[in-house]
Amino acid sequence: MAEVVRKSFRRRPKAERMAEIELAARQAFSTKGYNATSMAQIAEDAGISEGTIYKFYENKRDLLLVILLRWFEDVRNAHQLDLQKISGTRARVRAIIHRHLSAVIADPDLARLLFAEIRDFEYYRETELYQISRQYTRVLIDVLKEGIASGEVRPDIPLTLVRDVVFGGIEHHVSSFLSGYADIDLNAVSDDLCDLVMVGITVPAAPPPDIEAVVDRLERVADRLEAGKPEGGGG
């Protein structure tokens, strides 16, 4: 009974192939942009033939979509994990900023592709990717709502505007830094942006200058009163 197990000797796991293709595509799209990247180039980079890509992805557009979806999913999952171990609105906001910032820095052009190239894809905005990106930015809104509930955040803030300021700000900041070929200090920028959003840029309204003196006096009075209690009781 020669039960020769002749497994696929050349066939690669589907997931592995796809990962290679997506990696190649992602790098190419990021580096040169969607239009300037050819399927032939992606195939070559992935070490496969052009035709094979079409076994896994409907077309070039679909490939970009899948890549963007994967990116959103990955970062969103990271957000979930982060938030599980962090409490306090400020700390949670900072975590979201930090995570998104590091993701954008890791592949600065990918996020922009969403806005840049998707526009050719007429009806796609209302569907898959649009939903995902909304869900993605939803984490921040949820955290802000919790902050409102807990009293840490003003209840009258424009939620979507805050969301756009955070994500738009990160995108702009990374891209303007890239233009300047400078490095970004991940922690410093996270802190700064978090600060900025939380407390703004205005010089804090100085506390009434006398109040401390008054308190001092009151404390002294209280001290004395307490000290004189024994006599005070008599009458």
Added chain:
Amino acid sequence: MAEVVRKSFRRRPKAERMAEIELAARQAFSTKGYNATSMAQIAEDAGISEGTIYKFYENKRDLLLVILLRWFEDVRNAHQLDLQKISGTRARVRAIIHRHLSAVIADPDLARLLFAEIRDFEYYRETELYQISRQYTRVLIDVLKEGIASGEVRPDIPLTLVRDVVFGGIEHHVSSFLSGYADIDLNAVSDDLCDLVMVGITVPAAPPPDIEAVVDRLERVADRLEAGKPEGGGG
């Protein structure tokens, strides 16, 4: 060999032609993106022939560049005029936000083209357009610096990050609203964004509004306490 007899045509003022071409190109680029727009389409929309475009613009890229430059120049000039009649950091910041927001709302895709399509234009980032866009966002930084000088703004804020938050936030906000086919309340959003940047979202450690009255009362109490100590016991 293009040895063909041509139709008739009309000679038009150069500026008029260019305005028509740029309008057509601007709309097409905005609507469909740079790559998806053909010179033939632009020519048709402008009511001229393809060849004529090349009398005025070096190539397609140049046409986009000119359009973007014009946009920046126009809005920058508007900024200058605005700021001439407004004083106070907060009011000036709000004016910049308001002006930029209304420009972006007027042609929401144009500003994005800068970031979306320019990336193919290798060395151009370091040159013309990059310079202009830097100069453009410079107005906000200058206003912020004045605010620091006048004590209205915290001296330790990260200037470029604030800049990126404002312009990136506006861009994202407009584009996310457009996706939802909702209208933007220009004044409300300007106010909100200005507020956000100036004072942040944290619940202010608001000094109790009665504090001075309280202090007064406390002081009177203290006075009485002090004064009545000796006699206070007696009737």
Added chain:
Amino acid sequence: MAEVVRKSFRRRPKAERMAEIELAARQAFSTKGYNATSMAQIAEDAGISEGTIYKFYENKRDLLLVILLRWFEDVRNAHQLDLQKISGTRARVRAIIHRHLSAVIADPDLARLLFAEIRDFEYYRETELYQISRQYTRVLIDVLKEGIASGEVRPDIPLTLVRDVVFGGIEHHVSSFLSGYADIDLNAVSDDLCDLVMVGITVPAAPPPDIEAVVDRLERVADRLEAGKPEGGGG
């Protein structure tokens, strides 16, 4: 975006395709010249699509280059074979002339393309094709040098000029005959040109000038002898 459904097609051996393309291109280039020939025309003649040409050749210029290179190689190989079985400078020179002449007659415009169209190809002259064409005409120079060594050829001849006279002469001759729609007698022209180069056109060097005087004297002697015959006979 070329997202169209295609017709069916046949996969063919690479060499076969290339041969067809080159044949079509060669005929078109020869007939109409390089500039007047469109890639579309070549593709149609070759029975393929335009895009396919670009699978084999970088661009139109490259296609011309390849064709010219092939032609030079073919004729050069023929020269080699010819010379292997022929000895004697004159016979060898004639063989080169004959072979080149017949190649030029077979495709009269091809050789001229080299000189006519290559000039646009700026730096190409110093590279591939220039080298090949130099090597090509080198055969004649080598044969001439052998002739000098063997004493059959004057050692003081300007080698490159002779080379240019032979090849330039053939080219001109064929093209002027073609203009006149006349046929060329391959063997006769080969002989004539060979003769021309070998011995020139001058009437063969007059016999030493004194010999005539000598002959005169001899004639006079003879006359006298004849006149004196009557007496001479007596005695």
Added chain:
Amino acid sequence: MAEVVRKSFRRRPKAERMAEIELAARQAFSTKGYNATSMAQIAEDAGISEGTIYKFYENKRDLLLVILLRWFEDVRNAHQLDLQKISGTRARVRAIIHRHLSAVIADPDLARLLFAEIRDFEYYRETELYQISRQYTRVLIDVLKEGIASGEVRPDIPLTLVRDVVFGGIEHHVSSFLSGYADIDLNAVSDDLCDLVMVGITVPAAPPPDIEAVVDRLERVADRLEAGKPEGGGG
């Protein structure tokens, strides 16, 4: 009677304009080739507008034709003047070679244009330019015929072949020298080519070395015959 002679104050003599246009066109055609030269460029170089060229020349092709015709006429006239003061076939052949060579060296690409670019001009070959170029090369044939008549040239030479060898040789030689960026020694090359054509490259069939000895012997015979006449009969 104010007979104000208001001559053309801006209008240039027609001939002058044409000369400028032709100069500009000639340089451009020579430098870049016919196809690569645009009418716009010629107009700019000539300091006039594009439209003006069409006042003088039917079209681009016609302009080239005129230029080539002028060139042929100029050189042909020079040939005529040269030949008026030179006699002897060899000297006359050399004069033609020298004159043509110097004309080709002066504008090396012009002559080639005749062969290179004219081919697009289907039926033109049988007409104007073809006639002129035939007439042009006719001078050499005429000189050769005179040489035959005077006995200086072998009567059996292939006239047209000699013509093609001379003109084709010059063309090739100049172009191969240009490729090498070397200078041509006008006189040396003229001499060499003239020599080559006149006497070929073969080592001259040196007069039989014994001929003088033979003559000597013949003279001695004659002497003896003369001396021995009286006695000769006797003894």
Added chain:
DNA sequence: GATGAATGAGGATTCATTCAT
């Protein structure tokens, strides 16, 4: 399943020529 040769529409750009000014 994988391949990669073949497709062919599409697009940017050029330029000879015309003709209203």
Added chain:
DNA sequence: GATGAATGAATCCTCATTCAT
């Protein structure tokens, strides 16, 4: 006469996609 803006066909080349092997 001169101009030069306008034309628009023509061309090379690219590349997403298909399908016979």
